[in-house]
Amino acid sequence: MVEPRDYTLIAPLYDKIFSRPLGEGHQLIGKLLRAHPRKKILEIGVGSGLTLEHITNHDFTGIDVNEDMLYRAQIKVLGRHNVKLHLMDAQKLKFPDNQFDIVMAPSVLSAVINPEQVFKEMVRVTRPGGTVVVIANFADDTKVLSKILDPLTRSFLGFRMDLELDFYRCSPEIKLVERKKINQFANYHLSWFQKFKKQNN
Numbered sequence: 001m002v003e004p005r006d007y008t009l010i011a012p013l014y015d016k017i018f019s020r021p022l023g024e025g026h027q028l029i030g031k032l033l034r035a036h037p038r039k040k041i042l043e044i045g046v047g048s049g050l051t052l053e054h055i056t057n058h059d060f061t062g063i064d065v066n067e068d069m070l071y072r073a074q075i076k077v078l079g080r081h082n083v084k085l086h087l088m089d090a091q092k093l094k095f096p097d098n099q100f101d102i103v104m105a106p107s108v109l110s111a112v113i114n115p116e117q118v119f120k121e122m123v124r125v126t127r128p129g130g131t132v133v134v135i136a137n138f139a140d141d142t143k144v145l146s147k148i149l150d151p152l153t154r155s156f157l158g159f160r161m162d163l164e165l166d167f168y169r170c171s172p173e174i175k176l177v178e179r180k181k182i183n184q185f186a187n188y189h190l191s192w193f194q195k196f197k198k199q200n201n
């Protein structure tokens with residue numbers, strides 16, 4: 001099975017190719033950030049930093065596993081002290097539990113090897129009552145189309161199509177608040193979760 005793409009080759013062209021198709025999701029993230037000024041935000045798989053134009057007075061941390069993508073994000077935020085960028089694997093975040101008000105992963109869970117592990121890590125570092133936002137491609141209801149397309153999207157576009165819409169049930173500490181279809185292509189959704197304030201026993 002081909003794993004989702006290493007972004008090194010695509011990094012120089014990433015903004016040109018993806019800023020438009022991913023733009024609607026980034027605008028929705030911008031709206032969320034405007035409604036939550038001064039919050040402590042973590043973006044998983046920040047990539048080339050296409051969301052960074054929406055960061056104003058937030059305390060923002062972005063991580064990515066790919067140096068070439070992260071370099072492009074670094075250039076966009078030179079001199080901005082409220083933005084920290086780190087080379088880090090989302091499957092093993094080097095942050096303590098319950099740190100961030102909002103943890104978001106736009107177009108990342110479909111591009112990682114182990115989406116459930118990444119989601120669990122996102123939830124772990126979110127503070128109780130905090131928000132987790134995921135934008136991703138999902139399998140269609142019947143799974144017929146996604147089974148056919150998955151090997152192709154992995155090989156040529158760098159994302160998987162086998163992620164189930166209820167993937168978040170791998171984490172008992174979170175509830176789904178809202179889900180919005182962003183566009184028809186590849187079952188692309190924004191899902192918004194809240195971490196329970198108290199542990200469920």
Ligand SMILES: C[S@@+](CC[C@H](N)C(=O)[O-])C[C@H]1O[C@@H](n2cnc3c(N)ncnc32)[C@H](O)[C@@H]1O
Nearest residue numbers: 045046047050064065066069089090106107111
């Ligand atoms: C499709 S890009 C999305 C970038 C950005 N979030 C956006 O919306 O434009 C996926 C990003 O996830 C990163 N990524 C893949 N696996 C990762 C991992 N295990 N840890 C951190 N980042 C990862 C890739 O390097 C790439 O930059």
